[in-house]
Amino acid sequence: MFYKLLFASLWYILPAYVANASACIFGGGTPVDLGKNFIDGRRLIGNGVTYKGSVFGILCGTLVGLIQGILVDFNIFNSLDFYGTVLDHVILAFFLSTGAVVGDAVGSFIKRRLNIERGKPAPLLDQLDFVIGALAFGYIVAPIPHEMIIIICLFTVFIHLLGNIIAYKLGIKDVWW
Numbered sequence: 001m002f003y004k005l006l007f008a009s010l011w012y013i014l015p016a017y018v019a020n021a022s023a024c025i026f027g028g029g030t031p032v033d034l035g036k037n038f039i040d041g042r043r044l045i046g047n048g049v050t051y052k053g054s055v056f057g058i059l060c061g062t063l064v065g066l067i068q069g070i071l072v073d074f075n076i077f078n079s080l081d082f083y084g085t086v087l088d089h090v091i092l093a094f095f096l097s098t099g100a101v102v103g104d105a106v107g108s109f110i111k112r113r114l115n116i117e118r119g120k121p122a123p124l125l126d127q128l129d130f131v132i133g134a135l136a137f138g139y140i141v142a143p144i145p146h147e148m149i150i151i152i153c154l155f156t157v158f159i160h161l162l163g164n165i166i167a168y169k170l171g172i173k174d175v176w177w
């Protein structure tokens with residue numbers, strides 16, 4: 001059934017969403033690249049990827065995994081096929097969140113190489129960098145069917161845009177993309 005597959009997909013990727021949103025909410029301060037330039041003379045990653053955002057992103061995303069694990073442990077979703085101990089969920093969420101932060105940083109690295117300034121839009125790259133990172137890291141500990149990967153990528157484009165528009169309206173972000 002499609003809705004079950006959709007729910008399973010969003011449930012799986014949720015820690016990565018929270019990691020990405022939390023990095024934005026709690027981010028700022030020292031950038032991960034420490035202001036250094038690449039051999040092309042442009043910034044390595046840029047001021048949009050900070051230590052604080054990365055650490056809080058991974059923490060909040062991993063915490064979501066703990067909540068997910070507890071909910072599954074209480075058999076809240078006994079009609080769905082979610083297996084694994086609480087620790088399994090925490091480990092998976094840690095990988096998904098770390099992957100999301102790394103993917104976002106790789107996306108910024110690519111933007112700088114393409115001479116796109118920090119905060120300027122890069123359609124699809126902005127929406128998908130973090131989720132591709134999350135899927136790659138998540139796949140190491142909990143591989144999912146390829147149709148779920150496609151569903152996650154497709155829905156993330158719209159959920160990320162929606163999330164950014166909400167963040168823009170709330171004044172958390174300066175731009176709506």
Ligand SMILES: CC(C)=CCC/C(C)=C/CC/C(C)=C/CC/C(C)=C/COC[C@@H](COP(=O)(O)O)OC/C=C(\C)CC/C=C(\C)CC/C=C(\C)CCC=C(C)C
Binds near residue numbers: 008025061
């Ligand atoms: C609960 C714990 C442990 C911590 C809470 C951490 C926290 C403050 C989370 C906030 C999550 C939230 C609902 C934020 C809404 C406001 C918002 C969108 C803020 C910032 O968004 C920034 C944006 C930055 O992106 P960029 O750096 O790449 O430009 O991030 C984009 C947004 C997202 C990726 C998604 C945000 C949406 C969600 C976290 C919830 C949406 C989830 C679904 C629709 C799926 C639900 C499905 C199931 C199965 C439950």
Ligand SMILES: Nc1ccn([C@@H]2O[C@H](COP(=O)(O)OP(=O)(O)OP(=O)(O)O)[C@@H](O)[C@H]2O)c(=O)n1
Binds near residue numbers: 045050101
């Ligand atoms: N690891 C991270 C990721 C994000 N952020 C914060 O979240 C904001 C939004 O992230 P994003 O839109 O990805 O960054 P941009 O500022 O748009 O930069 P870029 O062009 O490099 O994507 C950043 O400005 C930064 O304050 C952070 O501090 N640390």
Ligand SMILES: [Mg+2]
Binds near residue numbers: 104107108126129
């Ligand atoms: Mg980005």
